[in-house]
Amino acid sequence: MKKQNNHPLEGRKLYIPRMSTGAARAMAAAFQALGVDAQVSPESDAETLALAAGVTTGEECLPQRVVLGNFMKVMQAPDFDPSKTAFFLPTSAGPCRFGQYAPFLRKYLRDRGLEEVVVFSPTSSDQYGGMAEHVGRLMRTGFRAIVASDILRKCLYMFRPYEKIPGSADRIHDEGLDRICGILSDGSQPLKEQLIGLVQELVMFRDRIADLPLREPRGSRPLIGVVGEIFLRFNSYSNQQIVRRIENAGGEVWIADFAEWVWYTRHEVERKLRESGKRFSPGMAAAKYRRRVQHADEKTLLAPFRDLFRDRQECPVDRVLKYSEPYLPAQKALGEMTLNAGKTVAYYHAGCDGVADISPFTCMNGIVTEAIYPVISRDHDDFPARIFYFDGVPADLDTDLEIFMELVRGYRQKCKIKEQRIKNEE
Numbered sequence: 001m002k003k004q005n006n007h008p009l010e011g012r013k014l015y016i017p018r019m020s021t022g023a024a025r026a027m028a029a030a031f032q033a034l035g036v037d038a039q040v041s042p043e044s045d046a047e048t049l050a051l052a053a054g055v056t057t058g059e060e061c062l063p064q065r066v067v068l069g070n071f072m073k074v075m076q077a078p079d080f081d082p083s084k085t086a087f088f089l090p091t092s093a094g095p096c097r098f099g100q101y102a103p104f105l106r107k108y109l110r111d112r113g114l115e116e117v118v119v120f121s122p123t124s125s126d127q128y129g130g131m132a133e134h135v136g137r138l139m140r141t142g143f144r145a146i147v148a149s150d151i152l153r154k155c156l157y158m159f160r161p162y163e164k165i166p167g168s169a170d171r172i173h174d175e176g177l178d179r180i181c182g183i184l185s186d187g188s189q190p191l192k193e194q195l196i197g198l199v200q201e202l203v204m205f206r207d208r209i210a211d212l213p214l215r216e217p218r219g220s221r222p223l224i225g226v227v228g229e230i231f232l233r234f235n236s237y238s239n240q241q242i243v244r245r246i247e248n249a250g251g252e253v254w255i256a257d258f259a260e261w262v263w264y265t266r267h268e269v270e271r272k273l274r275e276s277g278k279r280f281s282p283g284m285a286a287a288k289y290r291r292r293v294q295h296a297d298e299k300t301l302l303a304p305f306r307d308l309f310r311d312r313q314e315c316p317v318d319r320v321l322k323y324s325e326p327y328l329p330a331q332k333a334l335g336e337m338t339l340n341a342g343k344t345v346a347y348y349h350a351g352c353d354g355v356a357d358i359s360p361f362t363c364m365n366g367i368v369t370e371a372i373y374p375v376i377s378r379d380h381d382d383f384p385a386r387i388f389y390f391d392g393v394p395a396d397l398d399t400d401l402e403i404f405m406e407l408v409r410g411y412r413q414k415c416k417i418k419e420q421r422i423k424n425e426e
């Protein structure tokens with residue numbers, strides 16, 4: 001594909017927020033395929049939060065402070081040039097603070113005379129920020145980037161707790177990610193060839209990780225479903241490396257993937273069209289077409305993992321929402337709270353031994369689900385489900401985790417005894 005001209009990103013470096021490093025790198029590669037000089041925003045650390053603290057009021061949620069602080073790091077670099085910089089910041093009109101990220105950043109820039117910096121928040125109403133010409137390819141490649149990085153992460157978490165040589169699963173994951181990004185960033189490839197190339201790389205990755213020498217059999221550890229606020233779930237700095245800590249405490253993690261949010265937003269678009277009497281409308285036809293195309297891409301990318309993911313099938317989003325119905329009905333309680341409640345039930349049915357919900361302190365989603373989990377737990381054999389709050393302040397997470405893991409082990413033992421009793425009765 002030829003490099004595009006006269007769009008707002010021409011001649012600029014576009015910084016992608018580092019939600020998960022894998023997904024952010026893959027998304028940057030999707031932009032690179034359009035000729036955009038995209039790269040992932042800097043790693044988060046104490047400086048990130050210190051910078052954000054200087055300009056925020058304390059009302060902002062942790063993800064907003066992390067994203068802002070990392071963009072501020074870019075602006076503090078000696079070679080920062082506002083006329084050559086853009087920040088990627090998707091937006092939403094929803095009730096949570098996510099919709100405030102971009103306006104807040106714009107105000108920050110305005111107050112400092114840095115209006116030349118582009119805050120790139122593409123929506124259909126602004127012709128996708130001047131990128132309308134390539135939006136089809138960007139959305140297609142971007143979704144493939146999300147699915148491919150979800151697959152790599154899922155495999156990493158399935159194998160890493162059992163690896164014989166410390167670091168070997170991470171190495172295979174990182175090399176697989178490099179190769180996937182290489183394909184995604186190649187704008188000369190037609191979309192069909194891109195998909196074939198991605199599948200070939202994923203097959204090679206699968207074979208390498210499945211060959212990893214293990215020190216204990218896979219599946220011998222308690223399986224912890226991880227749900228929660230999407231940024232925090234994937235940003236290991238913000239969640240104090242919770243996945244590693246669960247692994248260090250003897251567990252294995254199955255994290256709700258990134259694509260789940262894409263399917264949820266698709267589901268919501270169609271629901272709103274139906275409820276506004278547009279069941280048969282061009283908008284609905286376009287929404288259904290997009291869903292079918294993305295579904296086909298996802299199916300193709302997942303096909304080589306049919307066997308490996310036999311006991312890691314993602315619950316379709318409409319079933320997740322059905323599961324949440326008795327607790328937080330999707331028509332009344334929007335967003336992550338309903339997804340996380342439903343996903344907890346889905347993890348119970350999928351054979352997990354417990355669920356950890358990762359939530360920013362003061363986020364409404366976590367506050368609501370925390371109140372709901374005891375009821376879900378009571379309705380599902382005392383399935384352990386608990387929330388872990390984060391606010392950027394190092395806390396003694398290990399003690400809390402150890403208590404949670406004790407509950408999980410007790411539940412697992414109880415399930416084994418029940419299984420054995422059923423077998424004996426047969």
Ligand code: SF4
Binds near residue numbers: 063096098230365
């Ligand atoms: S869901 Fe909560 S933490 Fe995430 S952006 Fe919204 S308010 Fe912030």
